[in-house]
Amino acid sequence: MHQNFSAFFFLHMNNLSIKDIARLAGVAPSTVSFVINGKEKEGRISTQLAAKIQKIIQKTGYQPNRSAVSLRTGKTNMIGLIVEDISNSFFSQLAKSIEDMAYKIGYKVVYCSTENDNKKGAELIQMLHKQVDGFIITPSKGMKQAVLKLKKNKKPVVLIDRYFPGVNIPYVLVDNFTAVKNGVNYLVNAGYKNISIITTAVDQVQMQERESGYIQCLKENTLYHPTYTLHLKFSPSEDSYANQIKKFLLKHPKTDAVFFATNYLGIQGLKVLKELGKRIPEDIGVLSFDDHDIFKLYSPAITVINQPIAEMAEKSVEMLTKQMDGTGAPAQKGILLNAELIVRESV
Amino acid sequence: MHQNFSAFFFLHMNNLSIKDIARLAGVAPSTVSFVINGKEKEGRISTQLAAKIQKIIQKTGYQPNRSAVSLRTGKTNMIGLIVEDISNSFFSQLAKSIEDMAYKIGYKVVYCSTENDNKKGAELIQMLHKQVDGFIITPSKGMKQAVLKLKKNKKPVVLIDRYFPGVNIPYVLVDNFTAVKNGVNYLVNAGYKNISIITTAVDQVQMQERESGYIQCLKENTLYHPTYTLHLKFSPSEDSYANQIKKFLLKHPKTDAVFFATNYLGIQGLKVLKELGKRIPEDIGVLSFDDHDIFKLYSPAITVINQPIAEMAEKSVEMLTKQMDGTGAPAQKGILLNAELIVRESV
DNA sequence: CTGAAAGCGCTTACAG
DNA sequence: CTGAAAGCGCTTACAG
Secondary structure (H helix, E strand, O other), rough: OOOHHHHHHHHHOOOOOHHHHHHHHHOOHHHHHHOOOOOOOHHOOOHHHHHHHHHHHHHHHHOOHHHHHHHHHHHOOOEEEEEEOOHHHHHHHHHHHHHHHHHOOOOOEEEEOOOOOOHHHHHHHHHHOOOOEEEEOHHHHHHHHHHHHHHHHOOOOEEEEEOOEEEEEEOEEEHHHHHHHHHHHHHHHHOOOOEEEEOOOOHHHHHHHHHHHHHHHHHHHOOHHHHHHEEEEOOOOEEEEEEHHHHHHHOOOEEEEEEEEOOHHHHHHHHHHHHHHOOOOOOOOEEEEEHHHHHHOOOOOOOOEEEHHHHHHHHHHHHHHHHHHHHOOOOOOOEEEOEEOOOOOOO | OOHOOOOOOOOOOOOHHHHHHHHHOOOOOOHHHHHHOOOOHHHHOOOHHHHHHHHHHHOOOOOHHHHHHHHHHHHHHHHEEEEEOOOOOOHHHHHHHHHHHHHHHOEEEEEEEEOOHHHHHHHHHHOOOOOOOOOEEEEOOOHHHHHHHHHOOOOOEEEEOOOOOOOOOEEEEEHHHHHHHHHHHHHHHOOOEEEEEEEEEEOHHHHHHHHHHHHHHHHHHHOOHHHHHEEOOOOOOOHHHHHHHHHHHHOOOOOEEEOOOOOOHHHHHHHHHHHOOOOOOOOEEEEOOOOOOHHHHHHOOOEEOOOOOHHHHHHHHHHHHHHHHOOOOOOEEEEEEEEEEEEEOOO
């Protein structure tokens, strides 16, 4: 009777603690703790008692205070996801896949966008350091120190999409060089002679590798002209990219195919080609890195080099988990996944 | 000399605590705490001493253990963002804007995708309850109980994009009804007579309101035909939507304009129209809710009803902050923002 | 102007 | 089979 009354009372409280549950069950807090954490054996709790406690937890909707658990165990069950820009289609798809993988193993994801600002990136790492059990990061070059510090502090980290050459931190990458080399080779085989590359200012490894793949392929086919390369200056405005691309294309009228090194450049490029009245693929062939809904739907549909996003997410969470478990302690150096050429109508 | 040695030693430690800093500075932990939290006045710490402590914190890179702070203060400085699907362009843009706003006031964002699964939605709320200071949620109908429980527990919540009619929880919405009414009216004025609506199965308020706007406008113009409405069955596969749309359009060949009630339906719709060889806007006018890069770039560019994403983010964080501060305690009921008709070439 | 002490809510060795 | 106690790293009233 008294117990029922208490149960009723507690049912309407906001913040139950483990002590409250213990009191309701007539046991010590430690007993409740064992049941919560599935350690009935270890605490040698009888099955009946465990069931009784479970029931009370159910009824009251008791949830352990995560801060207290974290303080005590040193685990937060949070993963820090640091990307360039969460609103970018590539990263938001990555975020979704990572969330799915993390959810399955009981982790939540905190995200942060660096916007390629090195200071912000380093700061974010520093701020999250004590709040997450591990990081999945698409690093910009200037984040190297901050990431090395994480490593020194034995904080689990996996780099994704980009990495630091010569630094021993696990990564999940696409083989940018080979993928682009093959993709550009497809342009060459299709008969294009003057193939331009439009890419970002070269300070990210993955972009450098894409460019190398382009150069290597064209050199092998004696079609390489250094002037057919546009390194776009970074700009927060999309129009600025479009303008730079337009100027470049007007300056190189012989260009008969373009390789865009990221999807947002490809999208801007399509806009420009439309403005210039160029027909694809008759006047100009188009190949873009990264797939995007736009490329599937465009007339003509655009041929792309597609990154295996779900697989990247899966591998990165896997590699992170191994580190967090302390299991695969000497984590493998990294893995290289294949990007796939999806041939559509633009070449 | 000894102190320098200690500083050197601590510089290379992983996990400094406030005690370590206190020892290095030769003061009590409480003194350090006051300095960290900018409460020098309250603790009546001399400026010089405060500076000295600051310097040590700088040098060592000490970061307070957030779990301990949270346990003690009851604040986590985390916001829980629960959306339908973070990889959807609308939600990822929202996430980016919310992140920006939150960052400015020292909050991090944990995100979760419900995938419109009520159970998962309720579960996510429950799981995050103790880990975040407040929630920004795009609720599905079945999450009502879970959200009401948050309210009962005085957990700050702001609903965004959708709401629960008749329930007093702050929300940030777009005036779907008026926006669609005006948008469809634009189709009417352009001379279209048989305007279809393609929308989701009606169980989300915002979708109902969009449909009401469509109906209201057409009724006022005596152009409403109930059969010109397609409620798409939910499906995880995009192709299924495309097939349903195709069947519908073939069944209603007189349709001379279509209003798509969300951007992903619009995107699927464009694909279908392309397959059917329909010319836009000559054969069929197109209007879609939500803007998207695809709509800007498509030939012809698609006329849309655009939601003010940045403003929605700003208002929602603002309303949440007021609740978290305990300031604007009797938080305003909610706000209704205007969606903007962006006229392009498809009508 | 500064420090010692209590306590936030847990988990886990330890004692029984 | 169960409970009392220590301690994770902070903050803050309180005493001096």
